[in-house]
Amino acid sequence: EDEVLIIGSVLDLRDKPVSKVMTPIQDVFTLSMDAILDKETVDKILFHGYSRIPISAADNKAEFIGMLLVKQLITYDVDDALPVRHFNLSALPTISSDTSCLDILNFFQEGKSMQKHPTTDMSLTIPTLVLYIGHLALISSNPGGVGGALGVLTLEDVIEELIGEE
Numbered sequence: 001e002d003e004v005l006i007i008g009s010v011l012d013l014r015d016k017p018v019s020k021v022m023t024p025i026q027d028v029f030t031l032s033m034d035a036i037l038d039k040e041t042v043d044k045i046l047f048h049g050y051s052r053i054p055i056s057a058a059d060n061k062a063e064f065i066g067m068l069l070v071k072q073l074i075t076y077d078v079d080d081a082l083p084v085r086h087f088n089l090s091a092l093p094t095i096s097s098d099t100s101c102l103d104i105l106n107f108f109q110e111g112k113s114m115q116k117h118p119t120t121d122m123s124l125t126i127p128t129l130v131l132y133i134g135h136l137a138l139i140s141s142n143p144g145g146v147g148g149a150l151g152v153l154t155l156e157d158v159i160e161e162l163i164g165e166e
């Protein structure tokens with residue numbers, strides 16, 4: 001019985017687009033690459049509590065150029081007041097909003113192996129030569145292009161969909 005329910009919800013993921021489970025962009029905590037990481041900003045980051053922060057281009061808040069891993073700040077001294085662009089940003093893969101939750105699950109699972117073999121298959125765009133670390137994806141109506149960001153998605157959003165079902 002339980003097995004049937006579990007298999008059923010896995011199969012349901014095939015029919016569910018990521019846009020249904022993503023965190024909408026207006027609720028996403030982001031920073032500009034020009035933001036200064038002074039005490040006030042770092043406190044704000046800690047207050048929000050997210051591990052990954054999408055970083056927008058200096059001149060265009062709708063264009064995302066990568067993500068900052070908050071753990072990179074462990075050794076950072078806020079008195080240095082450096083801009084975000086001083087840090088090595090991780091790649092933020094862009095995924096089409098009509099990608100299914102099942103496909104994104106497979107994508108997240110492959111995550112680290114893709115560092116070695118970057119490919120562009122389906123609607124997944126992974127910038128080459130940039131390490132993809134962490135399980136955050138940008139959901140876009142215009143994958144591969146500039147702008148069109150609709151939200152973000154993490155593995156947790158998909159897992160929640162999977163086990164929050166029944």
Ligand code: ATP
Nearest residue numbers: 023027028029050051052053054152153154156157
């Ligand atoms: P971790 O659990 O690995 O520390 P986290 O708590 O930052 O990461 P997740 O647990 O992966 O994030 O996701 C929790 C929820 O927060 C998900 O719904 C996800 O979409 C959302 N989320 C993740 N990062 C952000 C962000 N920068 N701004 C707003 N929402 C976010």
Ligand code: ATP
Nearest residue numbers: 050051052069070071072111112133134135136155
């Ligand atoms: P995140 O990806 O959220 O930054 P992480 O890389 O620290 O977290 P996970 O990706 O959750 O950890 O786990 C990767 C592997 O590392 C798992 O096999 C886990 O058991 C192992 N792991 C996690 N923390 C430690 C640790 N402190 N020491 C040794 N192995 C760990």
